[in-house]
Amino acid sequence: MARKSTTTVGKDTSRADKAGQRQGARILVDGLSHKFVDQQTGEVVQALEQVDLTIESGEFLTVVGPSGCGKTTLLNAIAGLVHPTGGEVSSDGAVVRGPGRDRGVVFQELAILPWRTVRRNIAHGLEIQKIPRKEREERVGYYVDLMGLSGFENAYPHQLSGGMKQRVAVARTWAADPNVILMDEPFAAVDAQTRITLQEELLRISTVSNNTIMFITHNVDEAVFLGDRVVVMTRRPGRIKALLDCPIPRSERTVDTMARPEFAAFTERVLQLVREEV
Amino acid sequence: MNSGRLPRPVLALLFVVPFAVIIGVWVVVKHALHVSDDALASPAGVLAAARDLTGWGILPFDVSRSLYRLAIGSVLAAAIGIPIGLLLGTSRTCVAMFAPFLRFFQSVSGIAILPLLIVWFGFTEKTIQIVILYTALVPVIFNTMTGVRTIPPVYSDALATLGGGRLHVIRSVYLPGALASIVVGLRLGIGYGWRALIAGEMLVGAGGLGFMIFDARRFHDLGQIIAGMVILGALYLVIDRLVLAPIEAATIARWGLERT
């Protein structure tokens, strides 16, 4: 049982902390359980059961597990979008009671706004933070280039492919520069080539920016390539089945180091654990 | 949307066909059955009546009066109805509480409350204004509210995680997300408002197109009556084309959203 804290995280607790001096928040998930009650039928679904998990400050944690095991529910509880029926989440000791810009989310459903262009979707967090236009445009331009969205700045989401929409969603969250980044299968619809580019870029950014990152994926290779640690969840009701340390430090990961036998063995172990649950 | 196989310009002009048919039937009935001018004016008679009314300055005066009343009523209905609808739509509890209430008033037409208004405010401009506002307001509130309910909640969640407060959510999510519905509400509201306005003018008698049509019955001037009716319908089509269609084209169509 963690200490109960009197401070709470709601809206906008952390002002834009400049990269460099940032210290990603430490997330503590304590005895988290969640039941959904179907509005129509009254049927109860136990999505999570007694999940205890610590995401260290600046850690990159990846989460794998069968479909419907409660990964998104866990992420939403950390984001403050789901109020758990049991247990609690805290961020740097402050109990999470609602969403806030210190914890950015890339949603599984993307959630970019159909009525905003690519540029204005990416800029949205910066507009809310009232960042001056010039700086805003610079940052947006940087992410447009990074995500390979050049030439589509003024397109609306319905004019983009699925993979492009995902990149806009990722860019929007990154551009807002949150302290903690929660990503729910952000690269699922991206083509294999772009996916590798984005993974490498994410790895690079995360090592310099010191964010705390939670990254959900169905792809075990992706999970082991990106994570400091990999969480494997059980079938519903979701519990933590295993928590594994990746044998190679994040900063040393390249396509070459991934070919090393200990890395291959690690990947195989995670795969094995995932298979047991499907 | 099913655009068919016809080229665009042809499609755009197809709306003329039913009008042509009904005018054709009219001409045939009038001349083949030798209907007298007292029972039915001919198209030519209607045109002549419209020309005379315009020449005397009656038509421009009454039309501008009616349009002015409609404009005031519609702008007020939008200015009051959209914010109320947005606020009600944000909460499921509010929707449960107010939906039947709004439906109730939607079914009590503006014409039905006219007697009450005449008792309260007499045969005045105020009576007419309240009838239009009442009639246009309810569909605007109702459709705005239901429009907000159809927006995927993940959009406002996303804004909250970007640090957006309630005002950001209303401005960046609810308003644009409900716009398709709001336009439907405005369309209905202005349409109903236009009808209520004409009825109100007939009863209240303070000028306007409705009054003009009603007044013509005293002289059995069927040309004038029918001319008034045609102008009524034509004006509504023009308002719809000039005011509401451009809003849709500039927003909903551009965003790739379906019209509800």
Ligand SMILES: Nc1ncnc2c1ncn2[C@@H]1O[C@H](COP(=O)(O)OP(=O)(O)OP(=O)(O)O)[C@@H](O)[C@H]1O
């Ligand atoms: N709003 C809800 N109401 C009722 N049940 C829900 C709701 N959201 C999720 N569930 C149920 O809770 C369980 C966990 O859902 P969740 O979305 O967390 O799974 P997931 O691990 O993210 O799955 P996937 O990998 O397919 O995205 C599922 O069985 C789902 O049906």
Ligand SMILES: [Mg+2]
């Ligand atoms: Mg999910």
